[in-house]
Amino acid sequence: MIQEPPPTVPTGDLAELVACPQCDLLHHVGNVSEDASSRCKRCGTVLFAPRTGAIERLVALALGALVLMVVAVSFPFLQMSASGFSSKASVFDTISAFTGGLMAPLSLATAAFIILLPVLRLCALIYAVGPLLFGRPPVPGAATSFRLASRLKPWSMAEIFMIGVAVALVKMMGMASIGFGTAFWAFGFLVILVTAMDAMMCERTIWRLLAKR
Ligand SMILES: [Zn+2]
Structure with a gap:
């Protein structure tokens, strides 16, 4: 039986934490560039997708x-x-x-x-x-x-x-x-x-x- 790893709580500035809208997993996004798009690492939901225009x-x-x-x-x-x-x-x-x-x-x-x-x-x-x-x-x-x-x-x-x-x-x-x-x-x-x-x-x-x- 595969066990899910225990959830880890990211540390750091609160403003740099983003919760997945689907599964609530916290992500540390401080070092993600403004032009990049990111997905939740657990369920794959798009966390943010900045686009030009x-x-x-x-x-x-x-x-x-x-x-x-x-x-x-x-x-x-x-x-x-x-x-x-x-x-x-x-x-x-x-x-x-x-x-x-x-x-x-x-x-x-x-x-x-x-x-x-x-x-x-x-x-x-x-x-x-x-x-x-x-x-x-x-x-x-x-x-x-x-x-x-x-x-x-x-x-x-x-x-x-x-x-x-x-x-x-x-x-x-x-x-x-x-x-x-x-x-x-x-x-x-x-x-x-x-x-x-x-x-x-x-x-x-x-x-x-x-x-x-
Ligand atoms: Zn998720």
């Missing part, structure tokens, strides 16, 4: 996602027609449908998770990283802003909303004819942009850039 793409994707969010909340999301009656609903209509009584907290939570927190996260990211694009020093509060953006990541749930909508649509297809509005497609592309942005963002590179300047 990554900041430009990050800011472009975040700006694109913000524009799509404006479209997503300004235009009709779905149009339904059944037995001669037809109605259009926007994301705001969905949120304001429960503003009274016991359901009011649900409205607030929906607005926060699918619009307010994602917009706050994108703005915080652009504020922190944007000036680096032009070779400027980080603006005051850039580190706090980037930390806020990282903390908000699990709370931005536009994609969960889209999954919910997809499930509801499957159930309603038989009862009414459904048309997709501009906001539906904007939300769909928004989810793709944010997923691409998260996949290519290397937090370590950004922290290093913020610290260096």
Whole structure:
């Protein structure tokens, strides 16, 4: 039987330690060059992959996602027609449908998770990283802003909303004819942009850039 070696705790500066996001193994990365990419030595997960032009793409994707969010909340999301009656609903209509009584907290939570927190996260990211694009020093509060953006990541749930909508649509297809509005497609592309942005963002590179300047 092969026994796994006992885990060793690397020593040194805390800022040079990186935990694998999959298996939590600690790695000492102080001597890894900024242009190198590294993988976890236990499970092979990519720990960081700095790429040239990554900041430009990050800011472009975040700006694109913000524009799509404006479209997503300004235009009709779905149009339904059944037995001669037809109605259009926007994301705001969905949120304001429960503003009274016991359901009011649900409205607030929906607005926060699918619009307010994602917009706050994108703005915080652009504020922190944007000036680096032009070779400027980080603006005051850039580190706090980037930390806020990282903390908000699990709370931005536009994609969960889209999954919910997809499930509801499957159930309603038989009862009414459904048309997709501009906001539906904007939300769909928004989810793709944010997923691409998260996949290519290397937090370590950004922290290093913020610290260096
Ligand atoms: Zn690992």
